[in-house]
Amino acid sequence: MSDGDDNRLSTSALAKRLKLPIQQLFVTLRDYGWIDRRDKGWALTAKGELQGGAYQDSQRFGRYIVWPESLMEHPMITAIESNQRITPGGMQRYYPHLGVRQINRNFAELGLLRLTRRGLELSNLGERFGGRQERDEDNGLLIISWPHEIVDNAVIHRELNRLASDGMVLTETDTSGVPGEAGQTGVDAVAPDLFTETEKPKATPQTVSAQRCGLDGHAVDSVLQLRVCDWLYEAQYAHARNRRLPVEESLTADFYVPALGLYIECWERDVPTQTLTRRLRTREVCRELDLAYLEIAAADIERIDDLLTRRVAELSS
Incomplete structure (x- = not known):
């Protein structure tokens, strides 16, 4: 929602313009001290009013906070973009064949998350990967988000690609061709030439x-x-x-x-x-x-x- 008369934007409209998750923007504005949680809703603080925040009333939406469009140029707002975070739902944009549950299960298997009676929680290793755990103030559920650059993390990219390709990934070998020992050379295995016949040792009853x-x-x-x-x-x-x-x-x-x-x-x-x-x-x-x-x-x-x-x-x- 926006007010065309004075170029003011609701917080949700501001998040859309900034291409940020709405929940992330609300949490960030709260962390800045511009808004505060009151009576299951959001309220402006004195700091927020100094930044141009105001209230607007609507028959459909009730009372909500609006901001001047110029706030998009504020240094603290532009800084959010360089610290964007992503949830498993957002990761589906990069891994469209994977569901949220699959991604979470993979993160849990890697040790980034742990399964508790309250659901998935961040582990110490997950914190090393930049994970952040917060509670949604509307429904009380735990939300785990990750730095946006995690989609480019080599480990995560490797694991999620393995899932997306049904496990068909190239293994790594050293120069002697022994799988699993490539950590010393960093040589990636090359897919075999389909038009080249190569000698392969035949399995015998003894070897099997x-x-x-x-x-x-x-x-x-x-x-x-x-x-x-x-x-x-x-x-x-x-x-x-x-x-x-x-x-x-x-x-x-x-x-x-x-x-x-x-x-x-x-x-x-x-x-x-x-x-x-x-x-x-x-x-x-x-x-x-x-x-x-x-x-x-x-x-x-x-x-x-x-x-x-x-x-x-x-x-x-």
Whole structure:
């Protein structure tokens, strides 16, 4: 709504002109001290009146606040544009094939959000990504918003693109072609030439039968990993294998338990230097980001139940 006689704009019309979410503008004006919440409505403060704010009455809408059109040039208003925030609903503009629930579930799986009895809440990692949690004063629901530039964040872009493309993404390899160890080289895998015939090793009954497999069907590389995989399955914890960490580097953990935000690494004996380097970097990143992390050494294979039970109890309390 606008008043053509004196070029005044309602707060909602001002938000539309600024291309800002209405709720964000109301919250920002409140933070500036220009408006205040009173009797389930918004009221002007003395500061707001000094900025030209006034009331206007309408038979249809009742009493509402209007602002001079010149307010759009105010430094504090223009500063909002450089600090725009976005919600999962707004992210659908960039990922039209994903629903709000899908985006929220993905953020929760990454550890940016956590599921509580009150719904989704921001985690410490989510705060590192710039998340902000507020309560909608009209309905009391929690609102979580993100810096607008999160849509360009390499980790978020990677994860949401994976969802949008049904998991069909190129993996990264090092120069030796070993998947999952690309963090040391940063070389992206190139899609194969469809018109070039290449020799591929043929699977044999011997190689197929030699592969270890957990109760849940996860392929594992060792008895140590098998024990961990089966423990998680039997404890009814959904878990991922070789899950990438929420960083740009191609770092993975042997297991990830999203319900606990827990990354688990199985430290085998006599691993190649490249694998050891990656595991040390994974440990370092988990500590830097304060991610829940557990190392299980080959010598601990008979203590897996104790180690996992204790760590799960710590994270569940």
